[in-house]
Amino acid sequence: xxxxxxxxxxxxxxxGSLRLxxxxxxxxFSINDMGWYRQAxxxxxxxxxxITSGGRTNYADSVKGRFTxxxxxxxNTVYLQMNSLKPEDTAVYYCNAVSRTVNYWGKGTLVxxxx
Numbered sequence: 001x002x003x004x005x006x007x008x009x010x011x012x013x014x015x016g017s018l019r020l021x022x023x024x025x026x027x028x029f030s031i032n033d034m035g036w037y038r039q040a041x042x043x044x045x046x047x048x049x050x051i052t053s054g055g056r057t058n059y060a061d062s063v064k065g066r067f068t069x070x071x072x073x074x075x076n077t078v079y080l081q082m083n084s085l086k087p088e089d090t091a092v093y094y095c096n097a098v099s100r101t102v103n104y105w106g107k108g109t110l111v112x113x114x115x
Contacts, residue, residue: 002026002104004095009109012085016113020080022095022106030099034071034078038091038111045094049080063089085113 008020024031035050035058049069050058057069068081078095090113095106 002028002031002097002099004097004104004106006093006095006106006109009093009111011112011114014085014087014113014115016085017081017083018085018111020082020093020095020109020111022078022080024076024078024097027099028076031076031097033096033098035096036069036078036080037094037096038089039094039108040088040091043091048093050096051078082111085111087113087115089113 003025004022006020006022008018010018012018033050033052036048037045038048039045048060048063049067051069051071059067066084071078090111092108092110094108097104
């Protein structure tokens with residue numbers, strides 16, 4: 001079992017920045033990929049960014065050049081640095097970890113970007 005706890009969400013004005021953190025605990029040795037997803041009201045959950053255990057990254061086109069995902073394996077933590085935030089980035093952001101083909105999810109953290 002893997003437990004994920006997100007932090008760092010909040011209210012920010014358009015153009016501002018936020019940094020999300022996700023701390024993993026439990027069977028962390030088995031975690032491969034980690035990532036961030038988001039779900040806006042009335043929309044499906046979508047991938048924002050992902051990072052492999054080796055550090056390869058993947059981003060949604062809508063956030064490329066603005067968001068950066070990183071991972072500190074020593075701290076079992078994954079981060080999402082979000083810059084130049086837009087109102088359309090408003091959503092609940094969920095941390096995801098893949099362990100032996102099983103997907104684990106955090107409870108989510110709300111990011112609200114005001115115009």
